[in-house]
Amino acid sequence: MKIKVLNFYATPQLFVLSQETFENVYPFRKAKLVRSKGNKGDYILYYVWNVEKNGLDRKRMTIPKQYATIEERKAFVKDSIKQLNKILSLGYHINENKRKLREQQKLKLSNKTITKKVYTLREAYSTFIRIKKTQQLYKRGLAFIQNTLRRFVEWVEKENEGVFFLEELDFHLFQEYLMYLINEKENAPKTYNNTLGVLHHFYSECLKQKWLKGDNILDQFTKLSVDYETKNRPYTDKQVIDIKKDVLKQDTYLWTVISFIYYSFMRPSELRRLKVGDIDLDKGLIWVKWSISKVKKSEVLPIAKKLKELIITMELSSYEKEGFLLGKDGYPSKQKMGENYMSKHFLKIKKHFGFDKNSDYTLYGFKHTAVVNWYRKEKDIIKIQKMCRHSSVRTTERYLKSLGLIDDKDGIIGLPEI
Incomplete structure (x- = not known):
C-alpha cells in the first residue's frame, strides 16, 4: 500500500x-x-x-x-x-486572527463595486493563456505553460476551498506551493525550476497588465542546483561517419535535415517552419523570423560552405518563396513537414545502431556535435554564441560546460611552479 x-x-x-x-x-x-x-x-x-x-x-x-x-x-x-x-x-x-482577517479580505474583494476589474486567480489564468496563444508559441511550449499553471490554480483553489482572488497571492502562498512540489510531489530540481519559471512569467504578466501592483514576488525564490544533462548527446566522429553512410543509403532526405541542423545550428522545430524565401544565397544568409524562433526574436545566420552547396542542389528558384523549405514530400512545398516526421525517420536509424532505447541520442544532438567540433577547432566562444543565438557569453559558457568542453585543464597546464 x-x-x-x-x-x-x-x-x-x-x-x-x-x-x-x-x-x-x-x-x-x-x-x-x-x-x-x-x-x-x-x-x-x-x-x-x-x-x-x-x-x-x-x-x-x-x-x-x-x-x-x-x-x-x-x-x-x-x-x-x-x-x-x-x-x-x-x-x-x-494564527486564528490572521485567518479571520483573510476571510474578511476575501469578502471585501468580492464586494468591490469600483470600475477596476477584480480578477479571480482562475480568470487571470484563463486570460493569460489567451494572451500566450496570440504570441504563436510552439504547441508543446504552450501546453507546458498551460498545464503547469492549471495545476497551481487547482492547488490554490483546493487549499482555500473555492474562489481565490488574484490580489491574495503572497510570498507565503507561493512558498507553501513550492515546498509542496518538493516534499509531497517530490519534483526533481529541473521540474521545480521549470515550474518556478512559469509562475514568475505569469506574475510578471499580471504586473504588466496592471492586475497587480508592486514587485514580482517570485524574485525572492532561487532555482535549485541541477546536474548537467546528457539529453541531445553529441555524436563522436565515428558515429557520424557510420550514421551518414547508413542514412545516405536509406533516406537521403533525412541527411538533408541533419545537414541543416548541423550547419545552421537551428532547432528541428524551427527548420520545419523555415520557408524558401528565408534563404538568401546571394548574401549567404538565413533569415530566422521571430514567428519561427523559439525565443521569438528575428535573427540572421550565415550559411556555411557545405550547406550552401547542398542548398544549390535543391534548386530553390523553382519553388514559391512562401513554400516551406523542408516540405512533407521531400522537397519544398506549401505543406510543411509533419511534426513527428524527423523523429520517426531518425528512430529507424537509431534502431539500426542499437540506441533506439536511449533518449539521450536525438536529431538535435547534431547541433551539439557541430558545437563540439567547432569549439575544439577554434575555441572561439563569441562565434559560437552568435550561431547559437545566445543572449550572453555567460549562457554560452554554461552551455559549453554542459557539453564537457570547458574544464580549464588547458589553462592549468601553464600555471607557474613555486
Missing part, C-alpha cells in the same frame, strides 16, 4: 514566515511518537506556537486505521514526523 502523508499545508490556521524573519521563528517542540494503550492507539505528539495564546499548543495526530500492518504504520509515522518537523522549523504557527 502506498503511504499517503496528511497534507499539513491544508490547515487554514497555519502560516509560514518569510525568509527575512527566520531569525525570529516561533518556538515549537519537535514531533515524536507516543506509545499508547488507549482506544485510538499510538499517536504523534507535537507542540506548535499559538499567537493568540502567546504559548505552545499541544497537538496530536493519530495513525489512520487504513494503515493496518506494522510496516505501513511505521512508514506513516516516519514520513509524518519528518514533514511536521520540517514545517515547524520553517515557522508554521497558529
